[in-house]
Amino acid sequence: xxxxxxxxxxxxxxxxxxxxxxxxxxxxxRVIGVLGTAFTLRPAEGIRAQEEYLSTTxxxxxxxxxxxxxxxxxxxxxASKLEPRPKSAFAIGNVGRIAAVAADRNYxxxxxxxxxDDNKAHVAVRRWPADDMAFFELLAADAWSxxxxxxxxxxxxxxxxxxxxxxxxxxxxxx
Amino acid sequence: MTKLNTTAPSxxxxxxxxxxxxxxxxxSTDASAERxxxxxxxxxxxxxxAYAQHAPRPPCDVPLAExxxxxxxxxxxKTATLAVAHFNHDERAxxxxxxxxxxxxxxxxxxxxxxxxxxxxTLLRMVLYLEGRRPALGITGTGNFIATWTEGDDRLxxxxxxxxxxxxxxxxxxxxxxxxxxxxxxxxxxxEVLRPYDPPKRWFPHAADxxxx
Numbered sequence: 001x002x003x004x005x006x007x008x009x010x011x012x013x014x015x016x017x018x019x020x021x022x023x024x025x026x027x028x029x030r031v032i033g034v035l036g037t038a039f040t041l042r043p044a045e046g047i048r049a050q051e052e053y054l055s056t057t058x059x060x061x062x063x064x065x066x067x068x069x070x071x072x073x074x075x076x077x078x079a080s081k082l083e084p085r086p087k088s089a090f091a092i093g094n095v096g097r098i099a100a101v102a103a104d105r106n107y108x109x110x111x112x113x114x115x116x117d118d119n120k121a122h123v124a125v126r127r128w129p130a131d132d133m134a135f136f137e138l139l140a141a142d143a144w145s146x147x148x149x150x151x152x153x154x155x156x157x158x159x160x161x162x163x164x165x166x167x168x169x170x171x172x173x174x175x
Numbered sequence: 176m177t178k179l180n181t182t183a184p185s186x187x188x189x190x191x192x193x194x195x196x197x198x199x200x201x202x203s204t205d206a207s208a209e210r211x212x213x214x215x216x217x218x219x220x221x222x223x224x225a226y227a228q229h230a231p232r233p234p235c236d237v238p239l240a241e242x243x244x245x246x247x248x249x250x251x252x253k254t255a256t257l258a259v260a261h262f263n264h265d266e267r268a269x270x271x272x273x274x275x276x277x278x279x280x281x282x283x284x285x286x287x288x289x290x291x292x293x294x295x296x297t298l299l300r301m302v303l304y305l306e307g308r309r310p311a312l313g314i315t316g317t318g319n320f321i322a323t324w325t326e327g328d329d330r331l332x333x334x335x336x337x338x339x340x341x342x343x344x345x346x347x348x349x350x351x352x353x354x355x356x357x358x359x360x361x362x363x364x365x366x367e368v369l370r371p372y373d374p375p376k377r378w379f380p381h382a383a384d385x386x387x388x
Contacts, residue, residue: 017284019277019314022323022330026269028276028311032325036332036344037315042286087282134357137332137344142353 003112003124004170008096011059012111012123013073014038014144018087021147022140033145034091036136041128054125058113059092061121063167070148071155072162073121079159080118084150093144098125101143105135113166121162240280242289247278250295257296261303273312288318293337298322301333301341301362307379328353329374333365341365347374 006012022033041051062072074090084090095111102109107129114124129135139145148155237245251271254262262270276282278290298320302309310322315334324331328348333341343365344357360368366382369375375382 017287018279018282019284019287020316022313022325023273023311025309025311025324028273035313035321035323037313037321037334040316042316083285085282085284087279088284133332133334133342134344134355137330137346137357138355141328141330141346 003114004166006058006060006095006111006113006123008094008099010095010168012056012093012095012098012125012144013059013070013077014054014056014091014093015077015082015084016089016091016147018085021089031089031147031149034089034140034147036133036138036140038091039136039139039144041130043130050130052126054128056123056125057119057162058121058123058166060168061113061162061166067154072160074148074150074152074155075158075160076119076121076162078150079161080116080122086151088150090148090150091140091144092146092148093139097143098139101135101138105129105132107132107135119162120164121166239283239285239289243278243280243283246289246292247274249292250274253292253295254299257299258303266309269309277312277314287314287316290314290320291318291337294319294335297335297337297339297341297362300339301335301365304362304365304382305379306381324374324378326374326378331369331374331378335362339363343369345369345372345374347372 016034016038020035020038021031022035024030024032039054041054044050057073057077059069059073062069062076064072070092077090078084099109099111108127110126112124112126114122116122251274254267254270258267283289298312301322308324310324310333313321313323315321320335322333322335328346330346331343332345333343335341339362340359341362342357342359344355346353346355348354356372358368366379369379369382
């Protein structure tokens with residue numbers, strides 16, 4: 001079965017390490033946004049090959065109201081190999097808006113649900129540019145700028161693996 | 176009778192290394208305590224060979240926390256030697272606070288390459304050329320520093336690469352219309368390259384005045 005293509009109204013959650021958060025110039029502990037570098041593919045290093053796609057998590061994979069979906073996504077990322085650090089955060093972006101910014105720069109990205117062993121809600125954003133700092137900064141400035149912190153009081157502590165099946169089911173025409 | 180002046184000659188305020196040294200990370204093990212002492216000796220009484228006493232180990236053999244510690248010490252030493260005449264005490268303390276926060280081992284993502292001294296040198300030189308507002312700091316996954324300036328919807332982001340090379344992106348809001356510009360240049364030419372744009376003019380007025388028209 002081909003991977004599910006995410007609808008444009010759905011959202012992606014991307015783990016953002018502390019060093020890739022935008023800080024206040026006068027207070028290095030105060031986060032004011034995300035840096036474009038959070039959306040770069042990891043380059044090859046040593047025996048590790050370059051990432052082929054941007055790894056994200058599908059917000060609407062999880063059941064419930066929006067806050068419950070956010071909690072589900074964050075805990076699923078915590079349960080993956082990423083091991084988010086305490087001061088890290090998660091950037092949330094709308095699929096349609098991200099695709100529109102990409103299209104403005106002639107990138108025809110594909111946003112596909114491709115579950116992996118450590119994250120069943122994993123989404124691969126394919127045809128992602130390897131290096132376009134201006135594109136990444138534009139995403140960080142607007143389309144992919146909503147932030148949730150790993151230490152957020154509204155998110156229960158600890159990991160919880162994503163369920164095996166998505167809470168979202170495609171409309172009949174896409175099945 | 177002539178009264179002899181028996182007080183020691185003074186050059187005014189004596190050098191007080193306390194606040195400067197206090198900005199170094201605190202040692203957590205005997206090995207790191209020794210490195211701290213070595214780095215402190217180097218800062219107070221630098222010798223050209225102080226950091227060349229041990230053969231470097233391959234990065235993969237060195238624990239991440241140790242690599243971060245070494246990088247932090249090297250950046251502070253570089254600041255002391257390169258920018259001592261340009262940064263006052265407050266600015267230096269501010270920069271060290273930023274570095275401490277950014278390179279904190281508890282917060283560092285193990286997938287990221289530790290930032291390099293080559294990138295830090297470019298960052299320092301760029302900040303000195305631009306003068307004006309000092310940036311916030313971030314990193315790329317490939318070992319480079321990112322310098323950022325933000326005011327409302329106006330944002331300037333500069334990646335500091337080795338040998339004075341920089342990549343920059345400016346996103347500004349003009350009457351509700353978002354505009355972006357990007358380029359690649361050297362730290363020395365940055366003031367001239369950014370000259371046409373309003374936010375950098377406000378943030379680095381001295382550099383904008385100095386840049387050739």
